[in-house]
Amino acid sequence: MTVQTTDVLVIGSGFGGAIPAYYLAAGGARVTVLERGPRAAAADFTHSMRLGTYNKIVDVIQGDGVAVVAGNCVGGGSVVYFAASLRAPSFVFERHGSLGRRLWPAALTRAALDPWYDRVEEALPVTRTDWPDVSYAGGVLAAACRRAGHTCNPVPVAVDTSACTNCNWMLSGCRFDAKRSLLLNYLPAAEAHGADIRPLHEAQTVTPSPLSGYRYAVGYTVLDPDDYSCTAQAGVIHAKVVVVAAGAVGTPVILQRSALLLGGIPAAVGRYFSGNGDRVSVADIVEDKARTLLGLSRPDGSAYLGLPVGRPITAATYDHLDPTAPEYSRFTLQQIYFPPLTNLLAQAAGSPAWFGVEKRNMRARWRSWLTLLAMTEDDNEGTFGVVPLTGSFTRLAPGLGQGTMTYHPTSRTRGAWDRADTALRDILEKDGLSRVRPWSEGVADTVTAHPLGSARIGDDPATSALTDGHELRGHSGLFVTDGAAVPTSLTVNPSLTIAALAERSVATIVTRTADAGVALRRGVPLPGR
Amino acid sequence: MTGPDRRSVLKALVATLAALSVGGLDSPVAAASASESWTTQTLEAFADTLIPGQRRFPGDVVVAGAVTGPGAVQAGAIGLLASPELPVAPLLPAIAALLDARAVAYAALRLIWLPPTRPPFVGLSFADRTALVGGLFDPDDLDRPIWQVMSLLVGLAFDTAGQQDTVEALGQGHPGLAWLRFPEPDPDGLWRFPDFSYGRPLAVPHPNTTASGSPA
Numbered sequence: 112m113t114v115q116t117t118d119v120l121v122i123g124s125g126f127g128g129a130i131p132a133y134y135l136a137a138g139g140a141r142v143t144v145l146e147r148g149p150r151a152a153a154a155d156f157t158h159s160m161r162l163g164t165y166n167k168i169v170d171v172i173q174g175d176g177v178a179v180v181a182g183n184c185v186g187g188g189s190v191v192y193f194a195a196s197l198r199a200p201s202f203v204f205e206r207h208g209s210l211g212r213r214l215w216p217a218a219l220t221r222a223a224l225d226p227w228y229d230r231v232e233e234a235l236p237v238t239r240t241d242w243p244d245v246s247y248a249g250g251v252l253a254a255a256c257r258r259a260g261h262t263c264n265p266v267p268v269a270v271d272t273s274a275c276t277n278c279n280w281m282l283s284g285c286r287f288d289a290k291r292s293l294l295l296n297y298l299p300a301a302e303a304h305g306a307d308i309r310p311l312h313e314a315q316t317v318t319p320s321p322l323s324g325y326r327y328a329v330g331y332t333v334l335d336p337d338d339y340s341c342t343a344q345a346g347v348i349h350a351k352v353v354v355v356a357a358g359a360v361g362t363p364v365i366l367q368r369s370a371l372l373l374g375g376i377p378a379a380v381g382r383y384f385s386g387n388g389d390r391v392s393v394a395d396i397v398e399d400k401a402r403t404l405l406g407l408s409r410p411d412g413s414a415y416l417g418l419p420v421g422r423p424i425t426a427a428t429y430d431h432l433d434p435t436a437p438e439y440s441r442f443t444l445q446q447i448y449f450p451p452l453t454n455l456l457a458q459a460a461g462s463p464a465w466f467g468v469e470k471r472n473m474r475a476r477w478r479s480w481l482t483l484l485a486m487t488e489d490d491n492e493g494t495f496g497v498v499p500l501t502g503s504f505t506r507l508a509p510g511l512g513q514g515t516m517t518y519h520p521t522s523r524t525r526g527a528w529d530r531a532d533t534a535l536r537d538i539l540e541k542d543g544l545s546r547v548r549p550w551s552e553g554v555a556d557t558v559t560a561h562p563l564g565s566a567r568i569g570d571d572p573a574t575s576a577l578t579d580g581h582e583l584r585g586h587s588g589l590f591v592t593d594g595a596a597v598p599t600s601l602t603v604n605p606s607l608t609i610a611a612l613a614e615r616s617v618a619t620i621v622t623r624t625a626d627a628g629v630a631l632r633r634g635v636p637l638p639g640r
Numbered sequence: 641m642t643g644p645d646r647r648s649v650l651k652a653l654v655a656t657l658a659a660l661s662v663g664g665l666d667s668p669v670a671a672a673s674a675s676e677s678w679t680t681q682t683l684e685a686f687a688d689t690l691i692p693g694q695r696r697f698p699g700d701v702v703v704a705g706a707v708t709g710p711g712a713v714q715a716g717a718i719g720l721l722a723s724p725e726l727p728v729a730p731l732l733p734a735i736a737a738l739l740d741a742r743a744v745a746y747a748a749l750r751l752i753w754l755p756p757t758r759p760p761f762v763g764l765s766f767a768d769r770t771a772l773v774g775g776l777f778d779p780d781d782l783d784r785p786i787w788q789v790m791s792l793l794v795g796l797a798f799d800t801a802g803q804q805d806t807v808e809a810l811g812q813g814h815p816g817l818a819w820l821r822f823p824e825p826d827p828d829g830l831w832r833f834p835d836f837s838y839g840r841p842l843a844v845p846h847p848n849t850t851a852s853g854s855p856a
Binding site for chain 2: 158159160161162196197198199200201228232237238239240242243244245246247250253254256257261262263265266276277278279280286378405407409410411417419420428429430432443448451452454455462463466467468470471472474475477478504553554555603607
């Protein structure tokens with residue numbers, strides 16, 4: 112077998128992987144990117160809920176007490192996410208969690224991260240939206256907020272709003288290339304500089320390399336495009352520097368599997384997993400009340416009936432992000448749309464809560480639903496258990512896997528959810544505008560699309576797997592740059608913070624790569640500049 | 641449960657999704673009427689408990705007729721579950737038997753008489769079916785993952801016509817999508833919403849908002 116080598120091996124092509132891949136390739140390093148999912152582009156993205164379409168590029172990974180929705184394609188989560196691009200509030204960086212001391216590295220504050228946020232906002236780019244960009248659903252939330260005495264903001268998005276058709280199929284990938292996914296910026300720029308992106312390559316282990324001049328050897332398997340649980344071949348690539356960015360559900364598992372061969376890994380790997388405090392609710396809006404209380408009407412004469420119309424995220428209220436309030440009491444309330452494949456999770460009236468006659472009746476009012484996401488301060492209470500034989504979870508079918516993570520919410524997390532539920536009801540149930548029904552845990556437990564924190568940065572070796580430069584403690588040249596590195600829930604959508612941290616991490620990765628004898632150009636511009 | 645162990649049943653169930661993802665399903669309506677077996681009746685009654693529909697014919701006892709209009713059975717849930725081309729098909733009798741065993745136990749504890757001419761679960765009233773199915777999702781129930789996957793499949797059949805291309809399903813008047821009033825696509829089969837916004841300020845933005853629109 113030919114021995115394959117590269118300077119920098121990147122595992123994963125989402126925000127955490129694509130950004131270092133671009134800068135290292137543009138700087139002159141040989142860069143190889145392993146991506147476990149397939150490669151798809153606009154023409155491949157379908158407007159269909161037929162199984163075998165969207166579930167080729169999105170995974171639902173069911174653990175004990177939690178289900179995670181994650182990207183599975185070149186571009187990672189950026190291809191299937193809803194592009195809400197928010198900076199985390201300053202207080203987030205000061206969080207203590209249940210440990211009672213500041214969790215983020217001393218060097219990291221919101222002000223310190225702002226220059227990196229600036230770069231990502233320019234690179235994607237992020238659009239500041241205004242009221243004409245806000246969907247009917249976002250408009251209902253905004254008007255209800257105003258009536259309840261709250262502010263509400265149009266949400267900035269990594270979308271070219273002039274190209275967006277407001278089709279609401281973002282989970283299936285953007286058919287119109289309006290969403291500024293990584294397929295349109297960092298990844299093509301990396302490839303233009305010679306980066307080798309390999310889809311359907313699932314990294315399995317990171318071990319020391321016996322080759323002179325190479326520090327790590329990454330073992331991978333190649334997956335069958337029609338059945339990801341079948342392996343076509345296996346291989347090893349030797350690298351001078353490795354960046355693990357397999358997502359917060361993938362990264363800790365690869366490191367756990369590699370632990371013995373690496374001579375041990377920090378105890379914090381696979382601990383402190385957070386769901387970003389995600390909490391989903393459905394408000395069943397009363398049409399007449401939307402008209403009379405909120406003064407809303409549409410050109411077709413209806414007042415709302417707009418759930419399936421527009422981008423999935425357009426409006427949010429920041430009113431509960433008070434920096435002086437105690438932890439576990441702060442959250443963003445955001446309008447969000449989910450395709451009806453999640454309908455079984457919305458509770459209905461009566462008992463049982465999530466199925467039966469009442470739930471069916473509620474489905475008949477589906478166009479009047481307003482779905483909402485609270486992002487709260489959770490307790491990083493998740494842990495990862497026994498490592499599966501291959502991959503980061505046991506793949507049961509395209510789009511469905513059994514994960515090894517356990518997440519049983521603490522009373523602090525539940526308290527945070529309860530406060531968000533109460534605030535949502537205060538806004539949306541006022542004068543009978545709607546009936547709010549929080550997510551049913553009866554059938555699918557907690558669900559998050561924002562997994563974080565399973566190999567986090569920090570200053571305390573006991574509670575953080577990574578240095579503030581994203582290097583795995585005790586393993587020079589081995590980095591983690593994805594959502595796994597984010598030490599706490601953020602109270603906002605995490606993609607912009609993950610990307611900003613990845614931008615910030617590049618300096619240390621470049622230094623280590625140069626230390627390994629790779630001549631690199633400095634001062635690489637943003638992609639496309 | 642006896643027979644195939646829980647793990648093999650669960651794996652076969654999710655293999656159903658794999659087979660679905662590569663196509664090859666019978667049409668839901670054809671499959672739904674393909675069998676009068678106890679297994680089919682039990683699974684139909686299970687799907688009808690989750691998403692009830694109206695009786696298909698006078699005297700229908702499998703579909704309980706708790707409502708008028710379509711339910712999961714009409715939307716093709718049984719076709720999705722029972723297609724002979726799916727690897728789960730051989731295990732469906734075991735799943736139905738498990739549900740029927742739970743029905744027998746449920747009835748015995750409550751002194752409910754079950755008619756011997758139909759599957760035990762079908763012999764329960766709609767209210768009792770509902771109570772029994774609710775108990776299957778108790779966090780301590782060892783079979784819970786099986787019912788979670790079964791519920792997911794039933795929901796996908798009704799809410800998304802997951803066995804069909806969405807445009808095709810809408811064109812054929814899929815009962816679930818019609819019940820949701822899922823919007824129609826443009827003539828090229830893609831969705832666009834030129835009218836999507838009230839287009840006017842509806843609230844005051846937070847005073848501490850950055851230039852890009854984030855929280856300060």
